[in-house]
Amino acid sequence: DAKTTQPNSMESNEEEPVHLPCNHSTISGTDYIHWYRQLPSQGPEYVIHGLTSNVNNRMASLAIAEDRKSSTLILHRATLRDAAVYYCISNAGGTSYGKLTFGQGTILTVHP
Amino acid sequence: DSGVTQTPKHLITATGQRVTLRCSPRSGDLSVYWYQQSLDQGLQFLIQYYNGEERAKGNILERFSAQQFPDLHSELNLSSLELGDSALYFCASSEGRSEETQYFGPGTRLLVL
Numbered sequence: 001d002a003k004t005t006q007p008n009s010m011e012s013n014e015e016e017p018v019h020l021p022c023n024h025s026t027i028s029g030t031d032y033i034h035w036y037r038q039l040p041s042q043g044p045e046y047v048i049h050g051l052t053s054n055v056n057n058r059m060a061s062l063a064i065a066e067d068r069k070s071s072t073l074i075l076h077r078a079t080l081r082d083a084a085v086y087y088c089i090s091n092a093g094g095t096s097y098g099k100l101t102f103g104q105g106t107i108l109t110v111h112p
Numbered sequence: 113d114s115g116v117t118q119t120p121k122h123l124i125t126a127t128g129q130r131v132t133l134r135c136s137p138r139s140g141d142l143s144v145y146w147y148q149q150s151l152d153q154g155l156q157f158l159i160q161y162y163n164g165e166e167r168a169k170g171n172i173l174e175r176f177s178a179q180q181f182p183d184l185h186s187e188l189n190l191s192s193l194e195l196g197d198s199a200l201y202f203c204a205s206s207e208g209r210s211e212e213t214q215y216f217g218p219g220t221r222l223l224v225l
Contacts, residue, residue, distance in 0.1 A: 043114070043202050043216030044155070087155075099145065099168050100214065102155035 004088045009107040012078045020073040020106055022088030027068050032091060034100065035062065035073045037084040044087065044102075047073065083110045115139065116217035118203050124223045130191040133220045137184055137205030143167070144186040145206075145214060146178055150199040161186055162208055193224045 005023040012018040024033065035047040048055055048062045050071075055062040061074040075082055085105040115138035125131055137144050146158040157170035161180035172178075175193075180186045190197060200221050204214040 038155075043116075043204075043219050044214075045114070045216065046213045049213070099157040099160055099170060100147075101157065102147075104154060 004090055004103050006086070006088050006103060006106045008104065009109065011109045011111065012075075013111050014080060015077050018075040018078045018082070018108065018110075020075075020086050020088075020108065021070065022072070023070045024088070024090045025069045027090050033062065033064060033068075033071050034089040034091065035060070036087045036089065036100070036102075037082075038087070038105070039081075039084045047086070078108075078110045080110050080112065083108055114215040114217060116203060116205050116215050118201075118217040118220050120220060121218065122221050122223075124225065125193060126225055127193055127195060129193050129224075130189065131193065131222065133188040133190070133201050133203075133222075135186045135188070135203030135205075135217060137186070137203075138215055140207065141205035141215070142184065142208040143206045144180055144184070145204040146172075146186070146188050147202045147204065147216075148199050149202060149219075150196075153199075155202075158188070190222070195224050198222055198224045 032051050034049040036044040037047050038044045048057055048060050050062045063072045085107050087102050087105040089100050117136045119134045142163045145160045147155055149155045158172040159178050160168040164180050175191050178188045200219045202216050202219045204216045206212050206214045
């Protein structure tokens, strides 16, 4: 699995967009990029994942650099409920059988 | 609600004891994963089962073992418990393909005294 690097913490104001960066410079061609988040006192929650193209879902957007060495999770309008630890994970797909290797993540604080 | 259930929610026990944590995956999911979350180690993958068979192993201690039963629920057995085993233990499930979403349960908080 490729190693990922994320800022330790970020802050945002409510209803503003948030861009959470992630570097994965050792990513290989078959590694997927996953984002999960963990709200206080809860289990991790899937946010989004992608391989090469940018992805959108109801929760967020994932922008993947052309060289795939970095990606950005975009929360279009942060709410207080989005305050969580956000994990960027790059796993090797079939060869890792889906196991997720969590790093330290980014603690997102959302101010009212 | 992810659809993954874990019991018990909390467990307090003494060093040297043995406990069993239980996980019921989402309906239809064939894969079950176990993760440990501690303050010093973060979230770590322990082991994965797919349709009753062990598929992948992570940093799981020899004192720990797991199994997945024919009805697809899974149990994680922790024995000869040490203070350092105190942690949150999460179970996750997925349909079985490696690149797909994992759905996590609420976790079991284990405290070893």
